[in-house]
Amino acid sequence: MLDWEHIFATRATRMRASEIRELLKLLDRPEIISFAGGIPDPALFPKEVFAAAYTRVLTGPAAGTALQYAVSEGNLALRTWLAGYMASLGVACDASNIIITSGSQQALDYIGKLFLSPGDTALVNWPTYLGALQAFNAYEPRYDRLIPLGNRPAEDFATAARDAGGAVKFAYASADFANPTGETLDRATREKILDLADTLDIAVIEDAAYQSLRYDGEAIPPMLALDIARKGHINDTRVLYCGSFSKTLSPGLRVGWICAAAPVISKIVLLKQAADLNTSTINQMVLADVAETYFDTQVATIKAAYRARRDAMLKALDTHLPAGCSWSKPDGGMFVWVTVPEGLDGATLLARSLETVKVAFVPGKAFFADGSGGNTLRLSFSCANEAQIEEGISRLGKLLTEAIAGL
Template sequence: MPPSTASTPAAASAAPPAFAARARAVGGSPVREILALTERPGVISFAGGLPAPELFDTEGLRTAYDAVLTGAGAARALQYSTTEGAPELRSAVAARAAARGLATSAGDVLVTTGSQQGLTLLAGTLLEPGDTVLVENPTYLAALQCFALAGARVIPVPCDGQGLLPDALAEITARERPKLLYTIPTFQNPTGRTLPGGRRAEVARTAARLGLWLVEDDPYGDLRYEGAHEPWIAAHPGAEDRTALLGSFSKVMAPGLRLGWLRAPAALLRAAVVAKQAADLHTSTVDQLAAAHYLGARDLDAHVARVRDAYRARRDALLAGLGAALPAGSEWNRPEGGMFVWARLPEGYDAGALLKSAVGHDVAYVPGAPFFTGTPDPRTLRLSFTTHTPEEITEGLDRLRLAFS
């Protein structure tokens, strides 16, 4: 008679193999964790770099989706698509880039699932583990995560109040022989600063002279509240054959669409297409076609102008109240556009340590330390002004004053 299975000890199972070292080494986003912490009702959050949902053109987007899902075209909208993207959306992106002074054809454009995917595709295409990447300091946190997952060695380029210093860039490039420079030259995240035109031209010349790929990220460029537009680095002599320009519809249309784009030289674009085939085959067809219909039927520039008016008033409300809200001796900048103000508390303060007190007063911000490569500045913080009305911003600053008292 066979032994009872109930009395037979279960065989020990072997543990599955470990995660890749890069997955173990890269932590989650502190910004995302702060956003989760501040989602409870009543919190006034200056933490997230989010567009204001009440300003979305919901009616126009609903009409666009209705149009592409009606009649014979619905079958195309719900079907697989080409990796490069819907031709009409690529053409619309190219036309908008050309209107900004950068000659672009539809064949120069790859539609991506948000511009974040474009950055991921470029990292996978250009970087081997151990390759060197240069970044502004501080810089966009998700870019640092992306490069860390690629196994890159990230080196900061010194910056001042206007952005990266071209002489320092040239010296570090000659010494470290990096593969690429990642830069957000217009209304940078997290600092809100904008690189002047003369420095942009120097960056292009340095890249051409020393052999450097440029990844120019421009999610905020349409959100200018004062001053004149600066040409993209990609438009400067020397940058033509080595610049990947990333753009997004998230800040001007709606982030839930997850639509971005990548403009790059032909060989790099083709490599990114192959990488995208491996990642997701293609970006959502229905979302692409709805966005293309929207761009053809509605005046996006008029919509963006309304958004800019609202954001300008919100920026001004934040700037007007910071002096009373922050400790005496604090410093902050005045961005000409974008979503962020960058502040620095006086000696002896730690923005990260003070966040708990702020959340206890139902207000939040993002400490600046996670945005740095190398030694962080614990006194810094990022304040976003886009998601609250001027009245709410004033109330939030009153709460911040109490938290810092």
């Protein structure tokens, strides 16, 4: 057989299967209570609303346009709606500051391609979103710890990057209800990241996939809004805001966006032209229709459902998890991050859990750029009802009690 390894590019050695994507296969096993996939509950999708929108688009005067190629920047009606949405978040912009992508995952891939040369440094949270690591890994970067910032001087980041043979190119952070921890960066931390970026003269990548899913507390301005307040105009800012309809309206349509300074958007348009020409035209047109008429209603519906599930999971964790375990208490999003005693390994616990108590979760190690965090777990509450959450956490508590006793 042909040995492909010597033909592949060096970047292929850094490509790994997603543990999360593999675990999604467990959703089809009825005996498993799954807290693994951080995905929306399909029962909450506005199917009838989308069906009516597709009918309007395909039977209207723009049906031919919907089935045709389109400009790489994205559908103008959708980008105009998004400019208004961004304005509601404190981001003054227009359609020229927005490009539509095939989900925010494609946005992260484009960002890696645009900024990273082999050996350059990306600053990331510790832990951070696994999909971001997978997207960036193809461009052969080095990673350095962004969060917690502490009192580390900016020059230390630059020196470490130079010593590794590259330069710091960007700081990546999920500011609201982060995947995997569920934690939110307070305003002071967001300002510190901007200070660091100004000093190092680097970009800031703001992953805002979960921003709409706030259940408690006051909203904090996006880092892009804070940077506009500093610089005066979006075209003078260094933040790239990555948004998505996947957690609000539908992940299956694969529509996300980047909002940033126009010179950056123009470069990303070139990447889009070379990659896939344009995101699905009909899906963009349908989303423009649905967003205009139903976005706020849908967000209110899913927030009510996910808030109840979040509350049920936190209550169950309080009731059933043994001493020595701790967990995050998120104000929104889809995730709770559990830390178990040192000496326990999340992957080993998962294998035992699937065999004995039939509960799935994601081992936390996958979210650390350096492979640490073996004693952490990510739990998602988005696709389990309150009764399943109570039963599943009860089973998990028994498993952890036995595992801790065996240390």
